[in-house]
Amino acid sequence: MPSRTAAPFTLGILLVPGFSVLGLAALIEPLRLANHVADRTLFAWRTLSPDGAPVVSSSGFAVGVDGAGDPDAALDGLVLCAGADAEAPGAPFAELIAASARRGALVAGIDGGAEGLAAAGHLADRPVPVHWRRREHFALCRPDLAASDGLFDLSDTRASSAGGMAVVDLALALIQRQAGRDVAVSVCDELLHQRPREAGEPQRPGAASPAQHHDPRTAHVIAVMRAAIGTPRPIHAFAAEVGLSSRQLERLFLRDLGCSPGAVFLDMRLDRARDLLAGTDQPIACVARDCGFVSQSHFSKAFRDRFGLSPGEARQPSRPPRPSWRVHAATAEPV
Structure with a gap:
């Protein structure tokens, strides 16, 4: 557990047009509450866009950011925050992500951001948690990657989440790693979240999943x-x-x-x-x-x-198709 004088773990949160406001809040609020229950600044964060301009969310309103992304910024982690129907991140996003990866910082993607990182080659050796409604499409488009039905994945240098409330569980796992389980459980209590769920738990157990006491x-x-x-x-x-x-x-x-x-x-x-x-x-x-x-x-x-x-x-024909991902040397673009 970090000392009271340890520098906070600092995240840059890179917003992709069409990002999920729920995903952004599900990441930030647990970190804010961790600072509160621990009575010290365990985490800090800055919202970013490639040029510092506001970003329009999936809800249709523009969200101001704290600044422009800087490839040389001394961040402990960079999070690609996207939504299910977000635009594929182009060269400015890819360059910022690649710079963080070269420094050995934590590179993370939440909701559609996990699929963006995977398409850009940053999750080649990791399971990719994909929202259950998009998993079949992802598996068809990217048979070379391991689509997971788990909630999230977290290693020393990579993190990803399927979106929704699974982002809370990814944040809790990061809190537990940085500050210990007691702080993570206290944050759960504040959020009225029953418990920190494990990475590999299914996204929707479903009516056909037998309870533990069943045969x-x-x-x-x-x-x-x-x-x-x-x-x-x-x-x-x-x-x-x-x-x-x-x-x-x-x-x-x-x-x-x-x-x-x-x-x-x-x-x-x-x-x-x-x-x-x-x-x-x-x-x-x-x-x-x-x-x-x-x-x-x-x-x-x-x-x-x-x-x-x-x-x-x-089939919902009025809904536009979600872009597939195609990776070029320094960018990922929609097909």
């Missing part, structure tokens, strides 16, 4: 189902994985989850289909096939029964 065979079958979403399998095949008959597995699921194994598997496949429709431009027939439906008509009926709208309506 471990239920958890095992759930995991097998998730791995088999694109391959239709009869219930007796899942039951055989844990040495049960189909009827025994039915009873086990009804007891632990309140629904049948078939209903759980169908919900998983439909949830994946919804993510693919929202996050990719795959044809509906391909989405149906990739989610284990033998016919598009069966898929469409099941989808409407579950979500109350057709697969075509779920």
Whole structure:
């Protein structure tokens, strides 16, 4: 734990047009509260843009910054703060990030900023936490990178977060590393946040995730189902994985989850289909096939029964496509 006279850990927060205001607040507020509960300045921060001009957020209003980014600034870390539909950071952003990386500073990305860092080659050997709604699109565009369904990732020189409240958990992990768990837990209490979540915890456990007190065979079958979403399998095949008959597995699921194994598997496949429709431009027939439906008509009926709208309506055609990332020597530009 740092002494009371230790210099604060100083972050530059580089705002990308279209950045998430929630992400910015979710990073800064825990750090501010850490200073408060510790009664000393553990953290300092400056909001930046490449030219010092205000930056327009995803909410549509301009946010003033503390100054322009400086490649020679003595910062302990630089955070790329972007939103789900932010512009791809171009050369001025890439140069500032590269300068921080060369100095060995912590280079971080939150929300869409994590994907930007990955595209620029700064997370090549790290898992990339990607928001669940964008993960399929990211995996299709960047098969060379390891998209993660975890909340965040933190090493000595790299950090990233999937966005939303997962940014709070990344901030808490940084607080714990700099000041100890007691300070991080106290910040949780101030935020009415139940606990500091671990990096690899799932972003949305979902109704099909069995509680810890449930039979471990239920958890095992759930995991097998998730791995088999694109391959239709009869219930007796899942039951055989844990040495049960189909009827025994039915009873086990009804007891632990309140629904049948078939209903759980169908919900998983439909949830994946919804993510693919929202996050990719795959044809509906391909989405149906990739989610284990033998016919598009069966898929469409099941989808409407579950979500109350057709697969075509779920595609949200009025929403502009999110840019893919293409990396050049010193910049990342949208395709």
